[in-house]
Amino acid sequence: MVTLKGEYIYLRALEPEDLDFIYEIENDTELWELSDTQTPYSRFLIKQYLDNAQQDIFEAKQLRLAICDKNDNTLGLIDVFDFNIKNKRAGIGILIKSNSDRFKGYGKEALELLVNYCFKILHLHQVYANISENNIASMNLFEGNGFKRIGLKEDWNFDGNLYNNEYILQRINK
Known part of the structure; x- marks a missing residue:
C-alpha cells in the first residue's frame, strides 16, 4: 500500500495558505545555491x-509537496522535477526550512515516502538528485535511501566566490 503518511510526517499538496512559507524559502538568499x-x-x-x-x-512535469508534522506544521518542501514519462525518470529535491527541524528524521521519512510514490504510483524506473559536494547532510540523506553516486560535475556551480563540484546520485527501481 502506498501512502504519503509516515510515522512522524506526511506529504500534502500545496495550499493557498502556503504562500508566506514558500515566499520565505524562495527569497532566502542562503538557499538560492540549492535551487539555482x-x-x-x-x-x-x-x-x-x-x-x-x-x-x-x-502536464506540469513537476510536483511540489509540503512536508508537515503530525501537528500540521509545515516543515519543508519536497519536489519531483524534470519528470520524464517516456524514460520513466525524475529528479528529486528536498528542503527542511528550519535548522531546529533538521537531523530529526523528517527528511529521511519524506524522501522514503516520495521515492515509494515515484516507484509504485508513477511507475518510474529511476529517480535522481543533484547535490553539491559540500552538502554532506544531503549526501548522507540520499545515500542512506539507496541512492548511488554516479557522476561528478566539476566546477558546476558558482557561489559568487568559488566554483563548486556537484554530484549526481541515482536510484533505480529494481
Whole structure:
C-alpha cells in the first residue's frame, strides 16, 4: 500500500495558505545555491504558481509537496522535477526550512515516502538528485535511501566566490 503518511510526517499538496512559507524559502538568499535561483520572487508570482500547482504531474512535469508534522506544521518542501514519462525518470529535491527541524528524521521519512510514490504510483524506473559536494547532510540523506553516486560535475556551480563540484546520485527501481 502506498501512502504519503509516515510515522512522524506526511506529504500534502500545496495550499493557498502556503504562500508566506514558500515566499520565505524562495527569497532566502542562503538557499538560492540549492535551487539555482539568482533573483527574488514576488508574492504575486508565487500566488500564480500556487494557483497552477494543482496541475497534474503529467502536464506540469513537476510536483511540489509540503512536508508537515503530525501537528500540521509545515516543515519543508519536497519536489519531483524534470519528470520524464517516456524514460520513466525524475529528479528529486528536498528542503527542511528550519535548522531546529533538521537531523530529526523528517527528511529521511519524506524522501522514503516520495521515492515509494515515484516507484509504485508513477511507475518510474529511476529517480535522481543533484547535490553539491559540500552538502554532506544531503549526501548522507540520499545515500542512506539507496541512492548511488554516479557522476561528478566539476566546477558546476558558482557561489559568487568559488566554483563548486556537484554530484549526481541515482536510484533505480529494481
